[in-house]
Amino acid sequence: MSSPLPPPLAPQTLAAQIERSGSTHHHLLQLHAAAFRSGHHLHPIVNLKLQRSYSSIGRPDLSLYLFRLTPDPNIFLWSSIIHSHAFHGLHHSALLLFSQMLSSPSSPTPNAFTFSSALKASPLNLGRALHALSLKHSLLSDTYVATSLLDMYARGADLSSARKVFDVMPMRNIVSFTAMVTCYAKAGRLELAYKVFDAMPEKDCVCWNALIDAYTQHGRPNDAIMLFQQMLRSGLKPNEVTLVSVLASVAQLGWLSTGKWVHSYAKNNKITFTLRLSTALVDMYSKCGNIQEAFLVFDSIPNKDVVAWNSMIIGYAMHGQSREALRYFSEMQKTGVQPTDITFIGVLNACSHAGLVTEGREFFSSMVKDHNIEPKIEHYGCLVDLLGRAGFVEEAYDLVTSMKIKPDPVLWSSLLASCKLHKNMILGEKIANFLLANGLANSETFVLLSNIYVALGKWEEVAGIRRLMKEGGIQKEPGCSSIEVDRKVYEFMVGDLSHSLSKQIYAVLEEFNVLLKAQGYIPQTDLILYDLEEAQKQRALAVHSEKLAIAFGLISTLPGTTIRIVKNLRVCSDCHTFTKFISKITGKKIVVRDRNRFHHFEDGSCSCGEFW
Structure with a gap:
């Protein structure tokens, strides 16, 4: 004899269990089935919990299916389904649902949550209409509606309207302050963004991240790193998003020691090495001159996406390891990852840095022919x-x-x-x-x-x-070279005399110029664009910024330490020859990152093989 079926669960019990079900798809389907068997699947509370749970596991389609079965959805159900689609980036569907709600015969009155959800999906022109509609429904005083309006104007780059909304908000919370910071930041108005940020009564990780990322994206990496240091001093713990932005700034500057410190900080503070953070580390190590460490991080990534592969391919190309770059391009395709236009920039750069003309022509042709990517x-x-x-x-x-x-x-x-x-x-x-x-x-x-x-x-x-x-x-553009010693960065311009060790730097240069000429070095005075005497041309060549930075590195680092230089322009052929001689005489490895690529100088030769 079969055992009797358990009694059906009450709607409140079902709703509570659905809310506790978390993100387990299978368990949620079981509860949905139980609700259907008991006839409670269209109960307002159960229905709402089911819809929200399906949305939380990334299935807004199932939320919508359930919503369509509901005979007369109330405002909470309408708001929930609109929010679900807006949250998942299905903006057109969210706005269509909002329109259907307003035009339905039994149209419920939209509330603050309805408007804030619709505004998240709205482009600027439609957002202005929703602004007027929210005014009609007397909802502008609601903090969520006002913040959503502010965010909408920020996305549409309407700074004036965003500021007006911000200024008349009856209550500003941390979210509205952050939205205003982000608005200015996206428009590149960094001083105004900082002013709003500085006025915040309290700050969380999100607002710090918004400002740090803004300085990173707008080419002010020094300021981004200074903000990160301020954040640490404030006692607030950074998260993955913070570190990704900071690593991008470090990569721009080429500060390897600082990048290593950030990597160690993430390890010591148990920050999860997500795919995005690991890829940022690969990019940082590549651009800071340590391609070996970049590979070790890349190799540790379990499920590499095309962005991770691109970072490694571009890294090898930058360092002149062109065959490795092309080998990894082939490996990427074997794993089933499809290349993007960024991938081909790395591949073609690899060919360019090694003079692989035949391969370069073939890859360029294959972009359209094999991958449907327009150059x-x-x-x-x-x-x-x-x-x-x-x-x-x-x-x-x-x-x-x-x-x-x-x-x-x-x-x-x-x-x-x-x-x-x-x-x-x-x-x-x-x-x-x-x-x-x-x-x-x-x-x-x-x-x-x-x-x-x-x-x-x-x-x-x-x-x-x-x-x-x-x-x-x-x-x-004046030449500028930087060198990082003991996590402090020193910058040198052409003929720079501002450094406290200038006398020693110039003495070292003079000493090496004598030694180099004895070894056969001849200054390439034809690079000087002025009609000067030969001696004057030689003096002008002798004080190029990278030579000053290298001389400083020689007197400031221990034997066996690699000297790492970052230059804003392409290294001239005279400095290239000079650095080869220096690496041979001193036995030091010198890594120079110029505008185009990396040069690894060791024992009198360069990794570029004179093809640069």
């Missing part, structure tokens, strides 16, 4: 750079002039640099005249134009270039 200006730039530096200057020029996309100054600069490198002065002068005639020259192209004219001995044209730059207010 962007960055991909054309990589291929032009590859062809030009490998000596196929005319082919590179043909590519630039036949592109579907309008060439940018970076492309022209790359092409001009190739003309100079391979002494194709006829084409170089042709490009120079074209750029000048069409007003397309920027500071970098002006400098390269000067280089072309210097090589041709056309000093009048060089003077003309300088005159055009002066008239246009265009200034050559």
Whole structure:
């Protein structure tokens, strides 16, 4: 004889069990079945709990299915289903539901939660209409509605309206303050963002993250790291989001010691190494010059996505380990991960840094043919750079002039640099005249134009270039090199005398210049763009910023310590030769990150193999 069925659960009991079910799909289906058997599945409380639970496990479709079965949904059910779709990024569906609610025959009056949910899904124009509607329903005084309005205007980059909402809010909480900070931050108004942040009566991790990330994204990594240090001093514990932003700033600056400290902090404070955080570490180590550590982190990631693979491929390309970059591209595809346009920037850069012309052409062609990825200006730039530096200057020029996309100054600069490198002065002068005639020259192209004219001995044209730059207010970006010693960063400009150890630095440089000349080093004075005496040109070359930074590193670090330099411009060929000699004489390994790539100098040779 079969045992009797258990008595059906009361609606309140079912609702409580559904709320406690957590995120277990199977358990939730069992409770749903129990509710259906007992006839309570459409009970308002049970129905609401089921809908919210399905949404919480990422199944808004099941929430909607259940909602459609409800005969006369009340305002709580309407608000819940709108919120579910807005939360999951299904903005069109959320707004359609909101519209259906307003137009239904038994339309319930929308409440604050309804409006705040709809506003999360609204673009600027529709959001303004909802603003007026919320005013009609006397809901502007509600903190959640006001904060959602503020967030909507922030997303739409309407700073003026966002500030007006913020200023008239009857009560401001930490969420509304953070929304205002984010609004200014996204628009790049960092001083205003900081002013609002500084006025906050209390601060949580979210608002700190918003400001730190803003400084990182807008190219002020020093300030981002200073804010992070302030956050730590305040006693607030950073989370994964904080560290991802901080690591991005460290990567911009190339401060390896600081990056290592952040990595150790995450370990010591038991912060979970998510895929995003691990990928940020790979990127940081790559850009700070330690590709071996980048690989160790990458190797520890269990389920790598395309962003993680891209970081490792680009890292190897930056360090001149082109074959490794291409090998990892192949490995990525074997795992079933599909490449993106970012992947091909890394792959083409790898080909460019090793002179792999045939492979580069094939990869560029395969983007559209095999992967349906339309090349962007960055991909054309990589291929032009590859062809030009490998000596196929005319082919590179043909590519630039036949592109579907309008060439940018970076492309022209790359092409001009190739003309100079391979002494194709006829084409170089042709490009120079074209750029000048069409007003397309920027500071970098002006400098390269000067280089072309210097090589041709056309000093009048060089003077003309300088005159055009002066008239246009265009200034050559000054060279700046930085070195991190004992987690303190020192910066050097060309001919810098501001450092407290300047006398020792210049004495070391003078000593090495004598030694290097005895070893066969000849200063490349043809790089000087002024018609000066030879001795004056040599003195100008001797005080380049990376030479000063290297000299400081030699007197400030212990034997066996790697000297790591970050330069804002491309390393000139004279400094490249100088650094090779220094690495041989001192036995020190010197790693230089310039605008284009990494150079690892060791025992008189460079990892770039003279192809840079």
